[in-house]
Amino acid sequence: MASYRQGLHQPGKYHLMTLAESEREGHDRHVPHRHDFFEIVWIQRGHGHVSCDLNGFEYRTNTLLIVSPGQFHAWRRESETEGFIAGFSPDFLAVNSEHPGLLAKMPFLYPENLDPILHLDRVEAGRVDQIFEQFQDLARQDAPGRDDLARGFLLVLLSYMRQLFAHRNQTADTPTRGESELLVQRFRLALEEHIPEVVEVGEFAELLGVSRTHLNNGLRRCTGRSASELIHERMLLEAKRRLLHSSLTIAEIAYELRFQDPSYFGRFFRKYTGVTPGVYRGSMQQELLAG
Structure with a gap:
């Protein structure tokens, strides 16, 4: 698709672009809007505020933010902001939407009592930079297996974010509760x-x-x-x-x-x-x- 010539875009599956590319393509992120897919926004440099539904959060350099399907969100920049946006559909990540076991391990994708934002230190930010840089390299290639590679990068990123959220809350990951936990995640997906x-x-x-x-x-x-x-x-x-x-x-x-x-x-x-x-x-x- 020509409008995403600098990034990755597979309709209904996933996309990756820089914030600058997004703005050049006319995406007005200052106006409240929502999507039917997840977005992970990586702020490498900048400062401002973002509203998600009825809550507001401050972002700054080295900030990760999750936007879930259906959430109204808008941005207010207070300085020049640089970074990446990675989006994906639940079906693409889970491969088979009838058994979203991977999503069941990522409760932070559905922020209810948890702020969907992470402020990272220098070491953590360096690791996230590496993941996005490798993901971006994928956009420059036109080779077989691109979807599988994109899914792999997303899973690496989400798995690392899972660790960061657990560390922030100073608690270990809650052990899975088998069938009931999978049912909860399937129900939440169905709700959305x-x-x-x-x-x-x-x-x-x-x-x-x-x-x-x-x-x-x-x-x-x-x-x-x-x-x-x-x-x-x-x-x-x-x-x-x-x-x-x-x-x-x-x-x-x-x-x-x-x-x-x-x-x-x-x-x-x-x-x-x-x-x-x-x-x-x-x-x-x-x-x-x-x-």
């Missing part, structure tokens, strides 16, 4: 792919090829929450995103999220936030204007 078209527990159980009871038991074992609780949590996030980043009316958002009527959507939203959708939208827009 199918919300809001699919919202019922039974529909997700059917998609995953398990019973409702098996799904709920596995989720409770690993997360302490039921499937319906996690679906509601994800629906609430989607509602907040659309209230904040779209011009749709509250009624239009309600119907897009498959609520029977706007009043039911309002009761749902108020139950979990304490305010109505209209009040939430107004207060958040005032905060954005003030900030």
